[in-house]
Amino acid sequence: SMLEKIALERERLAQIREMADEIIDTSDYTVAELRKKLTERYFRRRKHRLQVLVVSFGYKFGLPLESDLVLDTRFLPNPFYLENLKELTGRSQKVRGFVLESTETKEYLKKIFQMLEFLMPRFISEGKSNLTISIGCTGGKHRSVVVATEIYRWLKSRKFNVRIFHRDIYK
Known part of the structure:
Protein backbone atom coordinates (compact mmCIF):
# COMPACT_ATOMS: atom_id res chain seq x y z
CA SER A 1 0.00 0.00 0.00
CA MET A 2 1.00 3.65 -0.28
CA LEU A 3 1.36 4.06 3.50
CA GLU A 4 3.74 1.08 3.62
CA LYS A 5 5.83 2.59 0.82
CA ILE A 6 6.04 5.93 2.65
CA ALA A 7 7.08 4.16 5.88
CA LEU A 8 9.76 2.21 3.97
CA GLU A 9 11.05 5.41 2.37
CA ARG A 10 11.23 7.15 5.77
CA GLU A 11 13.12 4.20 7.21
CA ARG A 12 15.65 4.26 4.36
CA LEU A 13 16.14 8.02 4.66
CA ALA A 14 16.49 8.02 8.46
CA GLN A 15 20.32 8.01 8.39
CA ILE A 16 20.42 10.87 5.92
CA ARG A 17 17.89 12.76 8.01
CA GLU A 18 20.18 12.47 11.06
CA MET A 19 23.08 14.02 9.10
CA ALA A 20 21.00 16.90 7.73
CA ASP A 21 21.61 20.45 8.95
CA GLU A 22 18.14 21.44 7.87
CA ILE A 23 14.96 19.66 6.82
CA ILE A 24 12.45 21.27 4.49
CA ASP A 25 8.97 19.81 4.27
CA THR A 26 8.21 20.08 0.54
CA SER A 27 4.71 18.60 0.74
CA ASP A 28 2.89 21.84 0.00
CA TYR A 29 5.32 23.39 -2.50
CA THR A 30 4.90 23.60 -6.23
CA VAL A 31 8.09 23.00 -8.24
CA ALA A 32 8.39 26.75 -8.86
CA GLU A 33 7.92 27.57 -5.16
CA LEU A 34 10.50 24.99 -4.10
CA ARG A 35 13.01 26.29 -6.67
CA LYS A 36 12.49 29.83 -5.40
CA LYS A 37 12.88 28.79 -1.75
CA LEU A 38 16.07 26.80 -2.43
CA THR A 39 17.54 29.56 -4.58
CA GLU A 40 16.84 32.20 -1.94
CA ARG A 41 18.23 30.06 0.84
CA TYR A 42 21.28 28.40 -0.71
CA PHE A 43 22.49 30.32 -3.74
CA ARG A 44 24.21 33.67 -3.81
CA ARG A 45 22.05 36.38 -5.25
CA ARG A 46 23.26 37.61 -8.60
CA LYS A 47 21.50 40.24 -10.65
CA HIS A 48 20.93 37.85 -13.56
CA ARG A 49 21.68 34.17 -13.29
CA LEU A 50 19.81 33.67 -16.56
Whole structure:
Protein backbone atom coordinates (compact mmCIF):
# COMPACT_ATOMS: atom_id res chain seq x y z
CA SER A 1 0.00 0.00 0.00
CA MET A 2 1.00 3.65 -0.28
CA LEU A 3 1.36 4.06 3.50
CA GLU A 4 3.74 1.08 3.62
CA LYS A 5 5.83 2.59 0.82
CA ILE A 6 6.04 5.93 2.65
CA ALA A 7 7.08 4.16 5.88
CA LEU A 8 9.76 2.21 3.97
CA GLU A 9 11.05 5.41 2.37
CA ARG A 10 11.23 7.15 5.77
CA GLU A 11 13.12 4.20 7.21
CA ARG A 12 15.65 4.26 4.36
CA LEU A 13 16.14 8.02 4.66
CA ALA A 14 16.49 8.02 8.46
CA GLN A 15 20.32 8.01 8.39
CA ILE A 16 20.42 10.87 5.92
CA ARG A 17 17.89 12.76 8.01
CA GLU A 18 20.18 12.47 11.06
CA MET A 19 23.08 14.02 9.10
CA ALA A 20 21.00 16.90 7.73
CA ASP A 21 21.61 20.45 8.95
CA GLU A 22 18.14 21.44 7.87
CA ILE A 23 14.96 19.66 6.82
CA ILE A 24 12.45 21.27 4.49
CA ASP A 25 8.97 19.81 4.27
CA THR A 26 8.21 20.08 0.54
CA SER A 27 4.71 18.60 0.74
CA ASP A 28 2.89 21.84 0.00
CA TYR A 29 5.32 23.39 -2.50
CA THR A 30 4.90 23.60 -6.23
CA VAL A 31 8.09 23.00 -8.24
CA ALA A 32 8.39 26.75 -8.86
CA GLU A 33 7.92 27.57 -5.16
CA LEU A 34 10.50 24.99 -4.10
CA ARG A 35 13.01 26.29 -6.67
CA LYS A 36 12.49 29.83 -5.40
CA LYS A 37 12.88 28.79 -1.75
CA LEU A 38 16.07 26.80 -2.43
CA THR A 39 17.54 29.56 -4.58
CA GLU A 40 16.84 32.20 -1.94
CA ARG A 41 18.23 30.06 0.84
CA TYR A 42 21.28 28.40 -0.71
CA PHE A 43 22.49 30.32 -3.74
CA ARG A 44 24.21 33.67 -3.81
CA ARG A 45 22.05 36.38 -5.25
CA ARG A 46 23.26 37.61 -8.60
CA LYS A 47 21.50 40.24 -10.65
CA HIS A 48 20.93 37.85 -13.56
CA ARG A 49 21.68 34.17 -13.29
CA LEU A 50 19.81 33.67 -16.56
CA GLN A 51 22.07 32.59 -19.44
CA VAL A 52 20.75 34.01 -22.73
CA LEU A 53 21.69 32.73 -26.18
CA VAL A 54 20.65 34.80 -29.19
CA VAL A 55 20.66 32.72 -32.40
CA SER A 56 20.20 33.99 -35.95
CA PHE A 57 19.03 31.36 -38.44
CA GLY A 58 17.57 30.78 -41.90
CA TYR A 59 14.06 29.35 -42.12
CA LYS A 60 15.11 27.35 -45.18
CA PHE A 61 17.49 25.40 -42.89
CA GLY A 62 14.86 24.80 -40.18
CA LEU A 63 14.13 26.27 -36.76
CA PRO A 64 16.72 25.86 -34.00
CA LEU A 65 15.19 23.14 -31.81
CA GLU A 66 16.38 24.72 -28.55
CA SER A 67 14.42 27.94 -29.20
CA ASP A 68 12.33 29.42 -26.38
CA LEU A 69 11.32 32.53 -28.35
CA VAL A 70 11.27 32.74 -32.16
CA LEU A 71 11.14 36.06 -34.00
CA ASP A 72 10.60 36.37 -37.76
CA THR A 73 12.34 39.09 -39.81
CA ARG A 74 11.22 38.00 -43.29
CA PHE A 75 8.91 41.01 -43.63
CA LEU A 76 11.83 43.47 -43.32
CA PRO A 77 13.56 44.91 -46.43
CA ASN A 78 15.80 42.19 -47.89
CA PRO A 79 19.42 43.05 -48.81
CA PHE A 80 19.59 39.81 -50.82
CA TYR A 81 17.88 41.56 -53.74
CA LEU A 82 20.49 44.32 -53.99
CA GLU A 83 23.56 43.32 -56.02
CA ASN A 84 25.96 45.37 -53.87
CA LEU A 85 24.68 43.72 -50.64
CA LYS A 86 23.73 40.19 -51.76
CA GLU A 87 27.13 38.59 -51.10
CA LEU A 88 27.73 40.42 -47.80
CA THR A 89 26.40 39.35 -44.39
CA GLY A 90 24.53 41.12 -41.61
CA ARG A 91 27.92 41.78 -39.99
CA SER A 92 28.76 44.24 -42.77
CA GLN A 93 28.15 47.93 -42.03
CA LYS A 94 26.49 48.33 -45.44
CA VAL A 95 23.95 45.57 -44.74
CA ARG A 96 23.42 46.76 -41.15
CA GLY A 97 22.79 50.29 -42.39
CA PHE A 98 20.33 49.10 -45.03
CA VAL A 99 18.33 46.96 -42.58
CA LEU A 100 18.44 49.40 -39.65
CA GLU A 101 17.45 52.50 -41.64
CA SER A 102 14.06 50.96 -42.43
CA THR A 103 11.10 52.35 -40.47
CA GLU A 104 9.76 48.79 -40.21
CA THR A 105 12.99 47.59 -38.57
CA LYS A 106 13.07 50.50 -36.12
CA GLU A 107 9.46 49.86 -35.11
CA TYR A 108 10.02 46.10 -34.85
CA LEU A 109 13.11 46.50 -32.64
CA LYS A 110 11.23 48.94 -30.41
CA LYS A 111 8.45 46.38 -29.93
CA ILE A 112 10.92 43.52 -29.37
CA PHE A 113 12.72 45.53 -26.68
CA GLN A 114 9.38 46.35 -25.02
CA MET A 115 8.49 42.66 -25.02
CA LEU A 116 11.88 41.70 -23.56
CA GLU A 117 11.57 44.46 -20.95
CA PHE A 118 8.34 42.72 -19.88
CA LEU A 119 9.53 39.10 -20.18
CA MET A 120 13.07 39.08 -18.77
CA PRO A 121 12.19 39.88 -15.14
CA ARG A 122 9.46 37.25 -15.28
CA PHE A 123 11.82 34.59 -16.64
CA ILE A 124 14.27 35.46 -13.85
CA SER A 125 11.66 35.36 -11.08
CA GLU A 126 10.39 32.03 -12.44
CA GLY A 127 13.94 30.69 -11.98
CA LYS A 128 14.62 30.06 -15.66
CA SER A 129 18.34 29.44 -16.07
CA ASN A 130 18.67 29.30 -19.88
CA LEU A 131 16.83 31.23 -22.56
CA THR A 132 17.33 30.89 -26.31
CA ILE A 133 15.98 33.69 -28.49
CA SER A 134 16.05 32.72 -32.17
CA ILE A 135 15.70 35.27 -34.95
CA GLY A 136 15.04 34.04 -38.46
CA CYS A 137 15.03 35.30 -42.02
CA THR A 138 14.92 33.33 -45.25
CA GLY A 139 18.60 32.37 -45.46
CA GLY A 140 19.98 33.41 -42.09
CA LYS A 141 22.61 35.67 -43.63
CA HIS A 142 21.32 39.26 -43.59
CA ARG A 143 18.23 40.46 -41.69
CA SER A 144 18.27 37.89 -38.88
CA VAL A 145 21.97 38.59 -38.23
CA VAL A 146 21.34 42.35 -37.94
CA VAL A 147 18.31 42.00 -35.66
CA ALA A 148 19.98 39.29 -33.53
CA THR A 149 22.99 41.58 -33.06
CA GLU A 150 20.74 44.45 -31.95
CA ILE A 151 18.97 42.19 -29.44
CA TYR A 152 22.35 40.92 -28.20
CA ARG A 153 23.59 44.51 -27.69
CA TRP A 154 20.37 45.53 -25.94
CA LEU A 155 20.60 42.59 -23.50
CA LYS A 156 24.34 43.19 -22.94
CA SER A 157 23.68 46.87 -22.14
CA ARG A 158 21.30 45.68 -19.41
CA LYS A 159 23.97 43.43 -17.88
CA PHE A 160 22.50 40.10 -18.95
CA ASN A 161 24.83 37.16 -19.43
CA VAL A 162 24.33 36.83 -23.18
CA ARG A 163 26.02 35.10 -26.10
CA ILE A 164 25.28 35.27 -29.81
CA PHE A 165 25.52 32.60 -32.50
CA HIS A 166 24.87 33.11 -36.23
CA ARG A 167 23.99 29.54 -37.17
CA ASP A 168 23.47 29.88 -40.93
CA ILE A 169 25.47 33.00 -41.82
CA TYR A 170 27.90 31.15 -44.14
CA LYS A 171 25.58 28.51 -45.64
